[in-house]
Amino acid sequence: MPDSRAPPAPTRLLAVPGPIAALFNRVPLAVYPPNDLPLRSPSSETHRDTPILYVFTTPDGARTGAPSFNPSCLKWQTVLKIARLPFSTAPSTNHASPTGALPFLLPPPSAIPSNNLPIPSGDTLFNHVLAHAPSPVPRSLAEPLSTRQEAYLSLLDARLRPAFLYSLYLTPANTPVLSALYVDPTSSAFFVRATLLRQVRHAAESEILKTTRRGFLDVEALYADAQSAFAALETLLLQGISASKTDADETKTGGPTSAPFFSSSDDDDDDDEEEAGLFDAEVFAYTNIILDQALCWNDTRLADLLRRFPGLVAHRERMLATYFGVA
Amino acid sequence: MPAFELHVWGPAFGLPSIDAECLAAIAYLHYTLPSSEWTLIPSSDPSLTPQNRLPALRSTASGTWAAGYDAVVSHLAHETTHHLDVELTDAQRADAVAYSSYISSHIAPLLDLTLYALPRNWTQTTRSAYGAIIPFPLTWTVPIAQRAAAVERVSHLVASLPLSDGNDDAAAQKDLSALDAAIKHLPTSRKKGILEQMAPAEAATIRLHAMAVDALSVLEDLRRHTAQNSHDSSPTNAETSSTNLRLLRPGQVTSLDCLAFGYLSLAASAPVPQDFLRKVLTTRFPALLALATDIKRTCLETPGTLPWTPYAVRDTMGGTRILVRFLDDVLRVTPTLGDLYATEHRRRAEIGTADGSFLDKRTAALASGALALGSALTCAAWWYRNLPSFGLRSQTWVAGGAGAGRLAEFGALGAMLDFSLAGPATGHGAEHQQNRIVEAEVGLD
Numbered sequence: 094m095p096d097s098r099a100p101p102a103p104t105r106l107l108a109v110p111g112p113i114a115a116l117f118n119r120v121p122l123a124v125y126p127p128n129d130l131p132l133r134s135p136s137s138e139t140h141r142d143t144p145i146l147y148v149f150t151t152p153d154g155a156r157t158g159a160p161s162f163n164p165s166c167l168k169w170q171t172v173l174k175i176a177r178l179p180f181s182t183a184p185s186t187n188h189a190s191p192t193g194a195l196p197f198l199l200p201p202p203s204a205i206p207s208n209n210l211p212i213p214s215g216d217t218l219f220n221h222v223l224a225h226a227p228s229p230v231p232r233s234l235a236e237p238l239s240t241r242q243e244a245y246l247s248l249l250d251a252r253l254r255p256a257f258l259y260s261l262y263l264t265p266a267n268t269p270v271l272s273a274l275y276v277d278p279t280s281s282a283f284f285v286r287a288t289l290l291r292q293v294r295h296a297a298e299s300e301i302l303k304t305t306r307r308g309f310l311d312v313e314a315l316y317a318d319a320q321s322a323f324a325a326l327e328t329l330l331l332q333g334i335s336a337s338k339t340d341a342d343e344t345k346t347g348g349p350t351s352a353p354f355f356s357s358s359d360d361d362d363d364d365d366e367e368e369a370g371l372f373d374a375e376v377f378a379y380t381n382i383i384l385d386q387a388l389c390w391n392d393t394r395l396a397d398l399l400r401r402f403p404g405l406v407a408h409r410e411r412m413l414a415t416y417f418g419v420a
Numbered sequence: 421m422p423a424f425e426l427h428v429w430g431p432a433f434g435l436p437s438i439d440a441e442c443l444a445a446i447a448y449l450h451y452t453l454p455s456s457e458w459t460l461i462p463s464s465d466p467s468l469t470p471q472n473r474l475p476a477l478r479s480t481a482s483g484t485w486a487a488g489y490d491a492v493v494s495h496l497a498h499e500t501t502h503h504l505d506v507e508l509t510d511a512q513r514a515d516a517v518a519y520s521s522y523i524s525s526h527i528a529p530l531l532d533l534t535l536y537a538l539p540r541n542w543t544q545t546t547r548s549a550y551g552a553i554i555p556f557p558l559t560w561t562v563p564i565a566q567r568a569a570a571v572e573r574v575s576h577l578v579a580s581l582p583l584s585d586g587n588d589d590a591a592a593q594k595d596l597s598a599l600d601a602a603i604k605h606l607p608t609s610r611k612k613g614i615l616e617q618m619a620p621a622e623a624a625t626i627r628l629h630a631m632a633v634d635a636l637s638v639l640e641d642l643r644r645h646t647a648q649n650s651h652d653s654s655p656t657n658a659e660t661s662s663t664n665l666r667l668l669r670p671g672q673v674t675s676l677d678c679l680a681f682g683y684l685s686l687a688a689s690a691p692v693p694q695d696f697l698r699k700v701l702t703t704r705f706p707a708l709l710a711l712a713t714d715i716k717r718t719c720l721e722t723p724g725t726l727p728w729t730p731y732a733v734r735d736t737m738g739g740t741r742i743l744v745r746f747l748d749d750v751l752r753v754t755p756t757l758g759d760l761y762a763t764e765h766r767r768r769a770e771i772g773t774a775d776g777s778f779l780d781k782r783t784a785a786l787a788s789g790a791l792a793l794g795s796a797l798t799c800a801a802w803w804y805r806n807l808p809s810f811g812l813r814s815q816t817w818v819a820g821g822a823g824a825g826r827l828a829e830f831g832a833l834g835a836m837l838d839f840s841l842a843g844p845a846t847g848h849g850a851e852h853q854q855n856r857i858v859e860a861e862v863g864l865d
Contacts, residue, residue: 240641244515247522302766303573304525307488308472309769314491321517328514 144178144225145199146170147185147211149274155182160381160417162274162388164257166196168378169214173198174416175234175369176226186279200225219371231368233354242355242372245329248322253379255301256319256395259310260383262297266392274388320398326376327402330355354408369412380409422459422727424449424496425478430462430553433689436726437462437475438549440531441489444682445475447719448493450726451673452502459729464554464562467745470769489682490520493675504674512668516676519642519667523676526635527683529574533628534687534697536570537578541692555742561749577631581624625696632700639680640705642667665711677715684712 109117148166150159158181161167173180180198190197192213198221199211212218223230238246261271268290276289301310305318333353355372369377382388383396384406390396400406413419426449428442437443449458469476471487478485479499486495497503505516535546550563571578643665650670668674687697688709701709720726752758764786771782830837 240638241515241518243638244522244642245518247525248518251521251525306473306524306573308466308470309766311471311770322521325514325517328510329518332511 140202142201144180144201146173146180146182146196147189147199148182148196149186150182150184151278152184155184158182158417160385160413161196162382162385163195164254164378164382165194165214167381168374169196169198169218171369171374171377171412171416172219172234172371173222175374176222176230177228178222178226184278231370233368233370233373236370238370238372245326246372246375248325249375249379251304252318252322255304256315257379257383258297258301259312259315260392260395262294263301263310264392264394267390270388270390316394316398319395320401323399323402323405327404330404330408354411369415373408373412376405377409377412380405381413384409421480422457423480423500424453424458425461425480425729426458426492427461427463427465427468427474427476427478429474430464432549432553433686433691435685435689436460436720438546438553438686439474440528440682440686441679442475442682443686444489444679445477445492446726447681447715448489448504448675448678449477449496450723451678451719452496452504453500455724455727459727461729461731462553463731465731465745467748489679504672504678507672508668508674512674515642515668516674519639520676520679522638523679523683527639529577530628530632530635530697531683531687532570532574533577534692534694535690536567537574538692538694541690541694542567545690545692557746558742558749561746561753565749565752581627621694625694628696629700632697633704636700636705636708639667640708643707643711646670665707665714667711673715673718677711678719680708681712681715681719684708685716688712 146169148155148161148170149163150161150166153159154161161170161182170182185195187193187195189195190213191211194214197211197213198218200208200221203209212221223235261267271293272286272290275293276286279289280286298310301315302308305311305315307314330353333355354367354369355376380399383399426445428437428446429439430437432438435443436446446460449460464474466472466474466476466487468474468478469485469487471491473487475489475492476485476487477492477495479495482499484495486492493503493505497505505513508516534541536542546567547563550566551559554562646667647664647670650664664670666672666674667676667680684701688701690698692698751761754761
């Protein structure tokens, strides 16, 4: 095909007018830089200097650093706050986590590839916090839990958690809360939502049955267990206040703090600023969610039980004010 | 007439029961009540209560049941004036609640591991112990269900443990070919780590040992704390006196002591081959072992013999009941149906506590739904069986219709003749309607 090799002879009709040819000669007018990777992809940021904690939260909550609405996420969020480790939160789901459970911490980008790996919650995260906190970690947080605190910690898992799960997942009146928190953000499709709701409910049910070792969901017994757990925790908290008061009476007379922390119970404080510890974070993780008005609980039975124990309520408020800046 | 019946799992390992909570309840009742006021029935039947759990306390006057150790203790306190924890201070009561929940969430898994999850212990000790306390056909179902429940409870611990029967090494060596065996004997330059050199069973034992020490030290700290407080008040006590062998109040038995006794004595008495828990108890926590022994002496032996009563339903009703339990157990492990059955059973128990009506709208809907589904399935099956099977070549035979001439019956030649004599056939549509599909197996190669 010889025609294609030689350019066709210019005809007057089809010739491009001069100004337009000049314009097209300047195309492309501008070459844009390539698009950035999505913001959530780890390698997109090279200049981020704070770690990100991926938790269950809303986009608004992530922007303002509000407490998460998931107990285990809130526990670690509080631990990081107590350690004064600067971090930001990001909404996420279990599927995004390397271990299959939130929360996990993504450290700031580093030249060493192994330092870029996400840190799952648990002892690894705790050690990371201890190692990377800017100022010395409060003694209350760095010290291991006493054996008595370990025993009281089992109250949260064995007695309070089943009642909490029942109240959130299985109480029909609280279905809107459950949907708004865990189901609706996942998908907008009706069938996906319905299936997911059924799945999380079934999981909660089997978890309760496994923990309580009863043959069926005995609602009254669940709430009675929760109440006994609250009562025992309240007693432990007030023991702390009486112990620290006897110390305080000798040194300074007035102005006892409004509510004590669990960790400040047994030994006298050298520093004037009282700090919370791991145990406080564990308790606060449940009490804050139970008492949070913003979640719009319809069935407030668990919250009503908790409000009978003013020490725990005051503890929650003090934690909120101290570490989350909520008055 | 005794006022209470305590139903428990039967005796094993020289103890009155094979279950820790049952042991605790027996000790509690025997210490609290005189023997004339209660009877001990080794029924080994958790389905007596909807909670599906033993120990279960029944008060003969009101006929009410309480299942589980905590419920038994509070039920007894409610029905009588007997309560061992009355004199506790608020702080001690909080401790009792916290430590009892600690025992059932941290020490109970250790026992589940020792008695049920470790395969060697299960086959050599626990399964045969169950065989001695339950009647015949149930020995096929109950121990397996008990083991499955226990393994499910400790699944989060088992997942991280390299559990094996100990027979794996022998089996692996048998499978080695001559070449593999020769290679295995060649010296390798690479040094193995300590954990790699150990057999998986040894590594598991180390992990289990550490877990047991962690869990039991919490209890030991409480005991030591209580003993020190008692020393402050009365320093004349000897270290070994029974005053120091209590968890909450020096020299006083509480419900927490009974609960700890149940778990510790079972851990110390079960003659299991993989006995990490007993070793930890005897070597690291002799005081806790002494506590269990002392509570056993105080609560089980000092008040006299236990008021054993044989399980009453040994007549024809008993046989029926055993059969019903057996069928129930079998139904529960049926693949798909079992889940549905268990869920429905549970839901019924939940409704039963609410209003107690047996036949409600839900049940009616469920029954009619099952009926509709069953009939639909039957119809579908009947229809399916009448379908021609797929993949068979179907052949069409045209019967001589009204429009075809008589010569058409003589094959192709007849048809040709018929056509040439009578002209084209007219009734094509009618013929096609008379076609029949006939199944025929045709070999294809």
